[in-house]
Amino acid sequence: MRTVLITGANRGIGLLLSRLYGERGDTIVYATCRRPDRANDLRSLSADSGGAVRVLQLDVTDGPSIAACVERVRNEAACIDLLINNAGILPGGVAAREPSSSAFGSLSAEAMLEVFRTNTIAPVTVSQAFAALLQAGDEPRIINVSSDAGSFSRSATGGSYAYPASKAALNFMTRCMAADLKDSGIVVAAVHPGFVRTDMGGPGAHNEPEETVPSLAEVIDRLSIEDTGGFYNWDGRPIPW
Numbered sequence: 001m002r003t004v005l006i007t008g009a010n011r012g013i014g015l016l017l018s019r020l021y022g023e024r025g026d027t028i029v030y031a032t033c034r035r036p037d038r039a040n041d042l043r044s045l046s047a048d049s050g051g052a053v054r055v056l057q058l059d060v061t062d063g064p065s066i067a068a069c070v071e072r073v074r075n076e077a078a079c080i081d082l083l084i085n086n087a088g089i090l091p092g093g094v095a096a097r098e099p100s101s102s103a104f105g106s107l108s109a110e111a112m113l114e115v116f117r118t119n120t121i122a123p124v125t126v127s128q129a130f131a132a133l134l135q136a137g138d139e140p141r142i143i144n145v146s147s148d149a150g151s152f153s154r155s156a157t158g159g160s161y162a163y164p165a166s167k168a169a170l171n172f173m174t175r176c177m178a179a180d181l182k183d184s185g186i187v188v189a190a191v192h193p194g195f196v197r198t199d200m201g202g203p204g205a206h207n208e209p210e211e212t213v214p215s216l217a218e219v220i221d222r223l224s225i226e227d228t229g230g231f232y233n234w235d236g237r238p239i240p241w
């Protein structure tokens with residue numbers, strides 16, 4: 001059996017990824033979220049999955065929560081083959097961005113730091129905590145769910161401060177981890193899932209998650225060590241930094 005761990009699995013892209021991997025028949029999914037007691041959709045997915053989707057508590061910005069999650073996985077599994085750092089925030093969503101992290105004149109250090117804590121720092125601390133389990137995995141990989149909003153060449157006008165900057169910094173962290181983990185055989189890549197209609201993307205986004213996320217999962221499957229350190233669109237095309 002393959003083992004996949006997904007962060008932010010209770011809604012949006014993370015929930016769909018959990019379903020897609022859980023349906024494969026050869027994969028155990030550790031579907032993690034901050035509040036399992038409130039994660040009704042994920043708990044019903046898990047209940048219908050015949051044991052393939054297992055719900056675990058994980059707040060990616062909380063050190064003790066990360067340590068407890070590693071321990072629980074270690075008690076059940078010898079390894080993790082794929083870690084998807086999917087959890088992310090854009091306060092207010094695309095449709096109603098909160099000015100405290102997006103509008104010059106209203107910016108607050110604490111609001112912007114929260115975006116960086118979740119989108120940039122957490123994927124690294126979570127990956128670090130699961131590194132030993134990943135090293136024991138089969139063709140292991142770490143996928144950081146980034147955004148094309150973090151591409152300098154695509155966001156030439158700057159944009160809305162904390163969110164795109166946090167994803168640009170995540171892309172750099174992806175390069176750092178890719179270099180450090182290459183000799184261990186762990187592929188590390190950043191991906192853009194498309195502009196999709198989730199709570200974050202809002203109703204004006206271009207695609208339903210079902211239109212892009214299944215292709216994204218196939219792209220993730222195909223990545224090899226030659227692709228490490230790259231930034232890929234949901235359809236597999238490389239995205240310029």
Ligand SMILES: NC(=O)c1ccc[n+]([C@@H]2O[C@H](COP(=O)([O-])OP(=O)(O)OC[C@H]3O[C@@H](n4cnc5c(N)ncnc54)[C@H](OP(=O)(O)O)[C@@H]3O)[C@@H](O)[C@H]2O)c1
Nearest residue numbers: 008012013034059060086087088147195196198199200201
């Ligand atoms: N939607 C798009 O168009 C789009 C485009 C480009 C990139 N992305 C990226 O794709 C990823 C998923 O986005 P989405 O559209 O599915 O967003 P979403 O519907 O807003 O879901 C975000 C998920 O992240 C979780 N999360 C936030 N902070 C967390 C924390 N500290 N610990 C654990 N989980 C946390 C949320 O959990 P709670 O329910 O507990 O808040 C939720 O499960 C994000 O990284 C986002 O930046 C999305």
